Amino acid sequence: MADYKQEVKQIVEAIGGKENIDTATHCVTRLRFVLHDEDKVDQEKLESIDLVKGSFSSNGQYQVVIGQGTVDKVYKQMVAETGIGEASKEDVKNAAAKKTNIFQRAVKTLADIFIPILPAIVTAGLLMGINNILTAPDIFFSGASVVDRFPKWADVASIINLIANTAFVFLPGLIGWSAVKRFGGSELLGIVLGLMLVHPDLLNAWGYGAAQNEGGIPTWNLFGLQIEKVGYQGQVLPVLFSALLLAKIEVFLRKRVPDSIQLLVVAPVALLVTGFIAFAAIGPITFTIGNGITSVFTGIFDTVPAIGGFLYGLIYAPLVITGMHHTFLAVDLQLIATIGGTFLWPILALSNIAQGSATLGMMLATKDEKLKGLSLSSAISAYLGITEPAMFGVNIRYKFPFICAIIGSAIAATFITMNGVLAASVGVGGLPAIFSIYSQYWGVFLIGMILALVIPLVLTYLFAKLRKTA
Structure with missing residues (x-):
């Protein structure tokens, strides 16, 4: 392993010394510090170090760009040299959160939820691009697509389209998993919640407008309350707020229900209560808000x-x-x-x-x-x-x-x-x-x-x- 002892010493000195370090960890390319006082950082000195490719402060963390592969070795050397002790990303995030305001914490929460599911969404986007190449007219042939000219590729395109669409069709399941985990609940219940909101027994959200015009939206009658049996395919806000509620109920119950009966009580009650509230209130309200946000953006750009x-x-x-x-x-x-x-x-x-x-x-x-x-x-x-x-x-x-x-x-x-x-x-x-x-x-x-x-x-x-x- 390469010896970065001298560079580590220079980095630590440039960020104000080891006594200025609260916690430290690293990601794929960067050292991440929570510092007691960022004003003590000598950025010019820091970025003059050959190993350092840049530095910046964001959301309560001071981040030093090192590079993929090298950063892991530098971090281990720094831990050995300074004795600060290794910290997880969560430790650093929690320490950094104390230095941020409410708005910054809200942005960080959204980032924590969406970043883990980004690879699935990006992969789906790439596969949809391949499907577009195969099925869109006028790319290679005038007035026709590859599939039109070579029908044997139709089923290949169909399978690619199915694989590509899965992440978007079941998007609430992905968000449910990540959001409930972020809010401190069980990821498995988050997945169930998300899939529940796109259950095939519900009216597909993409058909809501047409069904509304035709007056054919199915409903539940719960004690005289009419609740629309509508799914939330592709929607973000309904599952986000439902996941927050589910996690809070689950955490509340786990602290109060005896261990011997938790399996029989916590998950069923949390899902049942969340499900009723999601379909009766959270879904309809956030669905309207989501459409409103869309209208604002489309209105400006139109x-x-x-x-x-x-x-x-x-x-x-x-x-x-x-x-x-x-x-x-x-x-x-x-x-x-x-x-x-x-x-x-x-x-x-x-x-x-x-x-x-x-x-x-x-x-x-x-x-x-x-x-x-x-x-x-x-x-x-x-x-x-x-x-x-x-x-x-x-x-x-x-x-x-x-x-x-x-x-x-x-x-x-x-x-x-x-x-x-x-x-x-x-x-x-x-x-x-x-x-x-x-x-x-x-x-x-x-x-x-x-x-x-x-x-x-x-x-x-x-x-x-x-x-x-x-």
Whole structure:
């Protein structure tokens, strides 16, 4: 194992010494610290260390970007050298939460719920992109799809579509599992809750509008109370609030019911009470709220698409710094469920591409070999949807590349929004994003990608030369 003793000593000194460390852990690429006083950090000294690719503070944690693989070795060396003791991610999160306000904790909660299920959603998005290639007309053949020309591929496309749709059809099950776990309850009950809300005996949420127009919505009659037998396929808010209630009831009962009868009492009572309240109140209320949120976003982007696209393209990357971008995943999923696609997620993809291009501009402009290597690897990572190395390792450190990136992102976002680009699903937020876009918008989105590629790169390169940063 490589010896990082000297680098670890430098890092600890730069963050204010080991006495300034409350708790510390690491993730795939970063050291994560909860510090007693972040004002003691010497960021310039910290980022001058060869091992450090960037640093930033977010949600009560001071994070130092090291790199995949290396960070694990550095963390173990730091524990050995400082004697601070290893901490889990949960320990650090709990310590950091004490330093945040209510709004920051709410954003963090949403992130904790949606990040674990993101791989399933992204995978589904990629598979839906493959299905689009096979079934959409005018991609390879005029007026026809691959399946039309080669019918033997129809069943292959059908299976791919089934696999891809599963994560979205049973989305409440995924959210139920993650949310109940986050709120301190049993994950298994969370899965049951989520699947309960999309039970096949219920009216499918996607058929609600048509059934309402026809006056054919089925109902339960519970002691004179008429409750609609409606499922919540693709919905986010009903399962989130139901999961919170379920977890609270379960925790309450586990503390008071004797161990000998917990199996007979806790889960049945928690699910039964939550189920009644979910279908009678939580579901209808949050379903209305969710549709209202959708209406607000679609209203803005329908009425003033240029402004909506420009602003979201401009602010998305700054939102990533604060962690607030995770809240928009719920909006994306709500839009997909309600209108059949999202106009927000394509902007995310362009923002990631723009960050990569700004970093690439720095690589072309600089003569610093360390910065060249960091910029190239970071740009490739951003083009594949992971922007942390690019943003925190290069763009924010030098400031002007970050500004050039958000300018390019805003211009590209304005263009695609004015042309009504929609994504069928959430996929990989970089160059592969085009496969998640509805095929009829591929040409327009490709132009948007070119804008996001060229504008930040050229602006960053010229500005770097002008400032003689290179």
